[in-house]
Amino acid sequence: MDLLLQMLRSLQQLDDKLSAFGQRKKDIPEQIQAMERTYEEEKEGLEKHKQRLKEAGLEQRQLEKQLLESAEDRKKKQAKLLDVKTNEEYKALLKEIEYAKEADSATEDSILVLLEEIDSLEKGLKDKETSVLESEKKLKEEARRLELEIVEVDKEHQLLQGERKRVAAELAPEVLNDYEKIRSHRAGQAVVTVRKEVCPGCHMQVPPQTINEVLQTGEIRHCQYCRRILYCELEETA
Ligand SMILES: [Zn+2]
Structure with a gap:
């Protein structure tokens, strides 16, 4: 086969490789960015988890405080029962104490729900933390590997460009x-x-x-x- 056609074919093959390398050079940074985004999302998830754990603890303590205050208040009302003069006052006070008891019972239920949530959050926290650490390690390794690949791809790309120049220079301008x-x-x-x-x-x-x-x-x-x-x-x- 004629040399000219072979040269054109070589040129085409070089151009195919060049465009593949060019594409890879564009893809790698995007790949790293996508990995970083996924990692950031996971980290955010962990932060939200921790934040919720903190809030649930605060809510729990607040409700417990409320319960203590209410118990104190009820005790006072209980004592006051001995001092009331009229039957109406007595009944009204008893009702207040009854309502307070019901409210306290609802508060206790809320505390139980919170305790369950806290327990499950605490159990999940370790797993999430481990997973984030592993993802961070993986991300670093993968990013390092891809950065090395960029250097290699870049080197190859430059070599190919040189080769292409040489082949192209041998062809007649009109060809x-x-x-x-x-x-x-x-x-x-x-x-x-x-x-x-x-x-x-x-x-x-x-x-x-x-x-x-x-x-x-x-x-x-x-x-x-x-x-x-x-x-x-x-x-x-x-
Ligand atoms: Zn055709």
Whole structure:
């Protein structure tokens, strides 16, 4: 096969690699950012968990204080029962004491609910803390690995760019221009390898005669539909 067509094919392969490396260079920082976001969310979850635990403790202590004050108050009222003069006053006071008792019983229930919540929050806290620490470790390792990968990808990218420059410099300007034009119009794909008499760029048939010409002369032939440059290999006919 003619050297020129081989060179164009090499150029296409270099460009494919370059665009893959370019994409990876863009993807890696985004990957790191996404991992960081997930970690931050987990940390926020832990903070909320701790915050709720603190609040529940405060609520519990507040309700217990309220209960103590109410007991104190009831004791006073109980003592006052001995001093009241009228039956009405006595009844009213008894009712007040009864209401206070009911209120205290509701408060006690609330405290029980809170205690259960606190218990479950405390049990879950250790797991959450361990998980956050593990995620932090994983994030650091993964970020370090990806940062090393960026350096490698960057190095490869530069090497490939140098190689591309060398290959491109060997091509006649009009050939290179044609290649670049097709590449920019055809999603980066200027040279395609014909398979089963079909152009893989546009999936249209390539005349057998064209394939034979390319195989025999190695000259540049374009797909008559999409203008891509056709590279051909001898295919086993099954
Ligand atoms: Zn085509």
